[in-house]
Amino acid sequence: MSKVSFDGVRKVYNEETVALDGIDCTIEDGEFVVLLGPSGAGKSTLLRVLNGLTMPTEGEVTIDGEPVQGEREDVAMVFQMHYLVESMSAFKNALTGGLSREGLGRSLLTLYDREEKMAALDALDTVGLLDEAEQRAGSMSGGQKQRVGIARALVQEPELLLADEPVSSLDPKAARDVMRYMKTASEERGLTTVASLHQVDIARKFGDRFLGVRDGELIFDGTRDELTMDVFDRIYYGEEGASDRSERDSERLAAPTRTSSDSEEATENPETPTQPTSSGGNP
Numbered sequence: 001m002s003k004v005s006f007d008g009v010r011k012v013y014n015e016e017t018v019a020l021d022g023i024d025c026t027i028e029d030g031e032f033v034v035l036l037g038p039s040g041a042g043k044s045t046l047l048r049v050l051n052g053l054t055m056p057t058e059g060e061v062t063i064d065g066e067p068v069q070g071e072r073e074d075v076a077m078v079f080q081m082h083y084l085v086e087s088m089s090a091f092k093n094a095l096t097g098g099l100s101r102e103g104l105g106r107s108l109l110t111l112y113d114r115e116e117k118m119a120a121l122d123a124l125d126t127v128g129l130l131d132e133a134e135q136r137a138g139s140m141s142g143g144q145k146q147r148v149g150i151a152r153a154l155v156q157e158p159e160l161l162l163a164d165e166p167v168s169s170l171d172p173k174a175a176r177d178v179m180r181y182m183k184t185a186s187e188e189r190g191l192t193t194v195a196s197l198h199q200v201d202i203a204r205k206f207g208d209r210f211l212g213v214r215d216g217e218l219i220f221d222g223t224r225d226e227l228t229m230d231v232f233d234r235i236y237y238g239e240e241g242a243s244d245r246s247e248r249d250s251e252r253l254a255a256p257t258r259t260s261s262d263s264e265e266a267t268e269n270p271e272t273p274t275q276p277t278s279s280g281g282n283p
């Protein structure tokens, strides 16, 4: 588990594009945090400054009190595009997660020891793919591939798991499956998790806490119950757009009804947002 702090984090690309504009926030050990925000809001940049792929222009990001100054072994990332080697089995793909732990000097041809193989099998078991361990990645469904991507991240033995739109390209059922396995993995392994998602219904189902980013600013930090339709509209459509609800409400009403598998996500809060509609990136 890791505690993460953003202290006045600002990121400006090419001296003109402000991607993050003074982010202050702390993520506690073991939290499962969902990042929400329209396209270009700064979500990927926020994840990238967390895993050291990008350095802030101002401010500081710390993990367990240590400033992030580059890529870290205890931070693993799951991407929208899983970047698997399609010709290799799920097992071999998962094994490569250990490379970031062991250093890039090791080649894929290296013989892995028993402990590493057990870690890969254990990770595949965590994501429900033990029986498919020998299956070629290229022959797997999109959801299965993403689960292999999660297994590969788990083999790295991270304390902090980051996921950048991990289910954006999946159908709703596969997306839920992937998120369910990611949540289970985080709980079983005590990971702190930060995932950016556009599907608000899925976000609400799995997130413990929600950060809303818009124009590089953190405009919402709250719980599931606090993530009302108004808040959601403010995150995705801005203050002005949030007042223009009637058109979107009619689109929402015209949307297909939920399937029975969706119904477990109770609408205990009548203000519960469903799926974002017209603008704001993927929604």
Ligand SMILES: Nc1ncnc2c1ncn2[C@@H]1O[C@H](COP(=O)(O)OP(=O)(O)OP(=O)(O)O)[C@@H](O)[C@H]1O
Binding pocket: 013, 014, 017, 018, 019, 037, 038, 039, 040, 041, 042, 043, 044, 045, 046, 281
């Ligand atoms: N490497 C880069 N160089 C220049 N500008 C960048 C770079 N990466 C991101 N940006 C810009 O920074 C802003 C924030 O981008 P970012 O990718 O963090 O947003 P996002 O919320 O993840 O969007 P999306 O949901 O579309 O992925 C955007 O204006 C984007 O064009």
